[in-house]
Amino acid sequence: MVARRGFTLIELMIVIAIIVVIAGVLVASFGGVFSRRDDAVAKTTIETLSSNIQSFQGRWHAYPPGSVEALSVMARSAIPVTDPNEVNCGIEALVLALRSRKNGGAYLSADLFANDEYRKNTDADTLMDDPFDIDGSRDLFEIVDPWGTPYVYVNMNELRNGKVKQSIQLEDGTVVELNLTEMQEKLKHPTTGQYPTGYAIWSFGADKKNDYGRGDDVTSWPKYSD
Numbered sequence: 001m002v003a004r005r006g007f008t009l010i011e012l013m014i015v016i017a018i019i020v021v022i023a024g025v026l027v028a029s030f031g032g033v034f035s036r037r038d039d040a041v042a043k044t045t046i047e048t049l050s051s052n053i054q055s056f057q058g059r060w061h062a063y064p065p066g067s068v069e070a071l072s073v074m075a076r077s078a079i080p081v082t083d084p085n086e087v088n089c090g091i092e093a094l095v096l097a098l099r100s101r102k103n104g105g106a107y108l109s110a111d112l113f114a115n116d117e118y119r120k121n122t123d124a125d126t127l128m129d130d131p132f133d134i135d136g137s138r139d140l141f142e143i144v145d146p147w148g149t150p151y152v153y154v155n156m157n158e159l160r161n162g163k164v165k166q167s168i169q170l171e172d173g174t175v176v177e178l179n180l181t182e183m184q185e186k187l188k189h190p191t192t193g194q195y196p197t198g199y200a201i202w203s204f205g206a207d208k209k210n211d212y213g214r215g216d217d218v219t220s221w222p223k224y225s226d
């Protein structure tokens, strides 16, 4: 009679360990592919917004401001319009400026605005008056990155003058406050001391954490090495 020999516990553990290692390598490399793809999507969205901003700037002779209030001054609105809350102000003002039909607009790309993967209203706020002549909903929309976080939009004049107030509401409702001094510091080129021209847009990146355009963030300007 031939004795059938089963696997010993040690052999089984070795096999399981090998499977775990292979699975880990596969997950990591797939994860890498996905995060590179998401980074590319964020980059393309920022490029689209940048080209919309250039069209706006060509007609308004200024870059979009970072608050609804400042936009209402720029649009010479008879009724001053204020931001309903202090959340997502920069990107909301940008979307609103690019949706305005004044001065030959609207300038916001339909591919961005018509796609509800990109267009959200994470803080559910709405414009009371419309001196901007927008078409459709008065919701104060944001454009969000592939990880569901609204992009940060900063007007450089406002940043230099210390007039930027920014906080971003994440998909899960958490509000991330951005610090003005840190923003002024991190957006400045480490050797030349120059700021990006006109405006800055960035995504928090895959970690959904604000790095002021450093780390894994995706930016509208050539990223500085830390």
Ligand SMILES: [Ca+2]
Pocket: 088, 092, 120, 121, 122, 123, 124, 125, 140, 141, 142
């Ligand atoms: Ca909003």
Ligand SMILES: [Ca+2]
Pocket: 203, 204, 205, 206, 207, 208, 209, 210, 211, 215, 216, 217
């Ligand atoms: Ca980040």
